[in-house]
Amino acid sequence: MRTLVVAVAAGAGAVTRYLLDQIVQHRATSQFPYGTLLINVTGSLLLGLVLGLSAHHGFSSDATVVVGTGFAGGYTTLSTWAWETLALAESGARLQAVVNVVGSVVLGLLAAATGFGLALL
Numbered sequence: 001m002r003t004l005v006v007a008v009a010a011g012a013g014a015v016t017r018y019l020l021d022q023i024v025q026h027r028a029t030s031q032f033p034y035g036t037l038l039i040n041v042t043g044s045l046l047l048g049l050v051l052g053l054s055a056h057h058g059f060s061s062d063a064t065v066v067v068g069t070g071f072a073g074g075y076t077t078l079s080t081w082a083w084e085t086l087a088l089a090e091s092g093a094r095l096q097a098v099v100n101v102v103g104s105v106v107l108g109l110l111a112a113a114t115g116f117g118l119a120l121l
Helices: 002-027 034-057 061-075 078-090 094-119
Strands: none
Touching: 002 034, 002 061, 034 061, 034 078, 034 094, 078 094
16 A cells, blocks of 8 residues: 555656746747756655654654655656756757856755755754
8 A cells, every 4th residue: 555655656756847947948948948847856855854854753664655755756766867968968058067067066965954954944
């Protein structure tokens, strides 16, 4: 049963990712993948929050797995991030590709730490 709930949560995360990316990218005026950046940073924030709640406030292991592995796993995307970064580099936007790599890693780690810290409040 837990596996089924994780699968449903992952599907919900993937649909949420797709819709949010569409909204952001239709408003963006450049080829930079702002949607994927926003998704991965907010997903890192969510995962940090869930892990903090689990570690410090007794958030159940089932809820942690469903939200963390299921929803956040379906919501965030390493493969799209990597593909979009390669596409930037191949199109000659090498500086944007580097900004995407460094920015995603730094902002993702900061967001995860922020989420974990929020759970301590």
